[in-house]
Amino acid sequence: MPKSLKEKNNYIEITSFSNPKIKLVNKLLKDGPLRQESKIILVDGKREIEEAVKRGWKIKEFFYSPEIIKDKRDLEIINFFSNNAKSNYQLSKKIFSKISYKKNPDGFLAILESHFLKWKDLKIKKNPLVLILESVEKPGNLGAIIRTAYAAGVDLIILNDQKTDLYSPNVIRASTGFIFSMPIIISSVEETIEWCHNNDIKILATSLKAKKNHFEIDFKKGTGIVFGTEAFGLSKAWLNEKIDQVSIPMISGVDSLNVSVSVGVIVYEATRQRKYFKN
DSSP: OOOHHHHHHOOOOOOOOOHHHHHHHHHHHHOHHHHHHHHEEEEEEEEHHHHHHHHHHEEEEEEOOOTTTOGGGHHHHHHHHHTTEEEEEEEEEHHHHOOOOSSSSOSEEEEEOOOOOOGGGGOOSSSSSEEEESSOOOOOHHHHHHHHHHHHHHOOEEEEEEEETTHHHHHHTTTTGGTTTTTEEEEEEEHHHHHHTTTTTTEEOOOTTTBBBGGGGGOOOSEEEEEEEEETOOOTTSTTTHHHHHHHOOOTTTOOOHHHHHHHHHHHHHHHHHTTOOO
16 A cells, blocks of 8 residues: 555555455445445446546545556545545455456446436526437446437436436446536436426437438427437337427338437537537
8 A cells, every 4th residue: 555545544454355345335236226225326447436526426435456556646546536535445456356347447446425416406508409318228328328428518318217227337337437427317208398398498209200310400409309219219208299200311121220329320410510519
């Protein structure tokens, strides 16, 4: 342990696999319902933790392994995480690997205090670009969508009929930590439609049967784009005559794209029209 770290921060050294803390974290790692019930978020990786702390998320417990973290340049970030945590734990490489989600862990893991954005706390700019996701099941897809949405300048993600743990290790990893930077609300379809109407946001439901494709749509005003799953598409609540539909043109014989790819295709057409990025 670097002397400067030991002097600056109090830490607990764990040397046994049977330690109750290690057993609990390992169980939380594998048990989504238990994580949600405990209202905690496990974040595995320096980059992901750094993104969370940078955006104001609070660290309850910080775990690190000096056997894995050998770069002296990481001492500053270890101190930073430790100073922002309520409790700090030093682990051997073998014990750290027991609680890490990654095959090749980088020696950083944190438990964050869970909090979810509510409608009343939402601050949205004029003419926002909103992404609405219904029943997305695969954590990898959800994480990839969040990463793309953040990169493209999407203002808000709304999740309807959520099928997976929003803050599962897989979602966090696939988002490369940008899940902590992206405003996300979990809501019902009815609440989402009402919020869009009240805020003058035009809703576009993605559908293979849509008469217009995404190149024919004006995305410059407030817009909410709705995506469903590859297998079942959107529910009837979104596919009705009151809501406009949009498709992605594809060659004959292809009837769907991966939902994260579909999001990227349409969202970047919207950002092109809005001139978010200039050459």
